[in-house]
Amino acid sequence: MSQQTQRVERELTMSRAMVEAIATEMRDDDEVFYMGEDVADYGGIFDSTEGLREEFGYDRVMDVPISETAYIGAAVGAAQLGMRPIAELMFVDFFGVAMDQIYNQLAKNTYMSGGNVSVPMVLTAAVGGTYNDAAQHSQTLYGTFAHVPGMKVVVPSTAYEAKGLMHNAIRDDDPVVYMFHKRLMGIGWLPAPDGPKTPVPETDYTIPFGSADVKREGDDVTVVTLGLHVHRALEAAENLADGGVSAEVVDLRSLVPLDTDTIVESVEKTGNLVVVDEDYRSFGVTGEVVASVADEALGALDSVERVAVPDVPIPYSRPLENEVVPDVDDIEAAVERTQ
Amino acid sequence: MSGDDDRVAVTLAEWPDDADSDEGVVVNWFVREGATVEASQSLCEVQIEKVSVDVLAPVDGTLVEVVRGEDDEFERGDTLAWMEEE
Numbered sequence: 001m002s003q004q005t006q007r008v009e010r011e012l013t014m015s016r017a018m019v020e021a022i023a024t025e026m027r028d029d030d031e032v033f034y035m036g037e038d039v040a041d042y043g044g045i046f047d048s049t050e051g052l053r054e055e056f057g058y059d060r061v062m063d064v065p066i067s068e069t070a071y072i073g074a075a076v077g078a079a080q081l082g083m084r085p086i087a088e089l090m091f092v093d094f095f096g097v098a099m100d101q102i103y104n105q106l107a108k109n110t111y112m113s114g115g116n117v118s119v120p121m122v123l124t125a126a127v128g129g130t131y132n133d134a135a136q137h138s139q140t141l142y143g144t145f146a147h148v149p150g151m152k153v154v155v156p157s158t159a160y161e162a163k164g165l166m167h168n169a170i171r172d173d174d175p176v177v178y179m180f181h182k183r184l185m186g187i188g189w190l191p192a193p194d195g196p197k198t199p200v201p202e203t204d205y206t207i208p209f210g211s212a213d214v215k216r217e218g219d220d221v222t223v224v225t226l227g228l229h230v231h232r233a234l235e236a237a238e239n240l241a242d243g244g245v246s247a248e249v250v251d252l253r254s255l256v257p258l259d260t261d262t263i264v265e266s267v268e269k270t271g272n273l274v275v276v277d278e279d280y281r282s283f284g285v286t287g288e289v290v291a292s293v294a295d296e297a298l299g300a301l302d303s304v305e306r307v308a309v310p311d312v313p314i315p316y317s318r319p320l321e322n323e324v325v326p327d328v329d330d331i332e333a334a335v336e337r338t339q
Numbered sequence: 340m341s342g343d344d345d346r347v348a349v350t351l352a353e354w355p356d357d358a359d360s361d362e363g364v365v366v367n368w369f370v371r372e373g374a375t376v377e378a379s380q381s382l383c384e385v386q387i388e389k390v391s392v393d394v395l396a397p398v399d400g401t402l403v404e405v406v407r408g409e410d411d412e413f414e415r416g417d418t419l420a421w422m423e424e425e
Contacts, residue, residue: 009374013367188366188386
């Protein structure tokens with residue numbers, strides 16, 4: 001967070017930081033608009049659009065019928081004609097009913113048109129579990145979105161990141177998937193951990209994609225993670241420090257592009273790599289990060305651990321969900337196995 | 340509580356009309372003790388039943404003491420914090 005230069009007297013929740021960036025872009029550019037389910041009168045069920053309808057009206061903050069394929073398709077079309085739509089998937093889990101629009105249109109139309117159109121849109125999506133919403137409302141699906149070429153994928157971990165990444169996402173001429181974790185938003189009924197509420201400059205600023213952030217420096221092990229688990233990893237690092245283990249925590253901030261340089265640089269220093277993800281273990285972020293480091297610096301790796309959701313649907317039951325979603329103890333145990 | 344004249348109580352100015360309850364909970368503080376704030380700046384967010392409401396600074400000045408922290412409950416009219424007017 002070294003980019004912060006001005007003196008800031010206020011802190012924002014992640015949801016307010018997101019909304020501040022969107023509102024600023026909407027004031028500056030009439031082509032920016034937002035559409036999704038319950039984003040106008042309700043303000044987004046996770047507060048992602050709180051207050052926007054009051055300022056910008058129904059023409060620019062639109063509630064849509066429950067057809068993701070229709071409104072995400074409409075957003076792709078509007079983007080191709082020069083507007084800058086933001087379309088929200090209320091839960092990322094619902095991507096399946098719009099998979100052709102996302103995977104084959106949004107992600108590929110620039111390529112398929114030979115560069116004759118671009119798709120400058122943002123697809124926002126609420127992700128993550130930890131609040132007993134069962135298998136169809138608790139996934140992160142980071143790997144699913146980062147897998148296909150043509151979309152940039154960003155995941156904020158704090159209010160500071162949320163604002164800077166959102167400004168960059170709206171200004172980007174390519175489609176950006178902006179995945180915000182429900183547990184980080186700062187909602188009354190879904191309390192956030194300490195950490196995501198941060199000082200946020202009132203002026204606009206951007207965080208470039210592909211720039212991972214070292215949230216805590218350490219010498220013994222590199223913990224690479226994103227989203228909610230940045231905070232769990234930081235807590236684990238704090239506990240590990242009491243036992244004499246110095247953990248470096250790298251917040252990816254974007255999956256596409258992936259900042260392999262920062263990860264490799266850290267692993268070359270520590271020799272040990274632990275990747276922590278709230279997505280499923282197989283064919284996902286943990287495997288990709290480990291493989292990327294192995295490609296670049298196999299000799300630097302003394303040991304590797306993956307901490308992720310085992311390959312099961314996320315349970316509704318509280319104790320079962322707590323068991324499968326990586327927690328602070330899981331991260332500490334993985335780090336200790338590398339030492 | 341020395342009863343300093345220049346200390347101004349921060350309270351929720353308008354209780355939501357449709358709320359049956361006289362109790363709320365503090366959800367988020369947006370400024371820390373010692374921060375300089377402007378009148379009408381949002382200081383904290385409270386929740387009454389399921390409605391979120393912002394509590395605004397009554398004057399320009401400094402937030403000197405938070406009385407009800409995050410997750411604390413309060414009743415209608417309670418002082419949530421103290422400010423010193425500029």
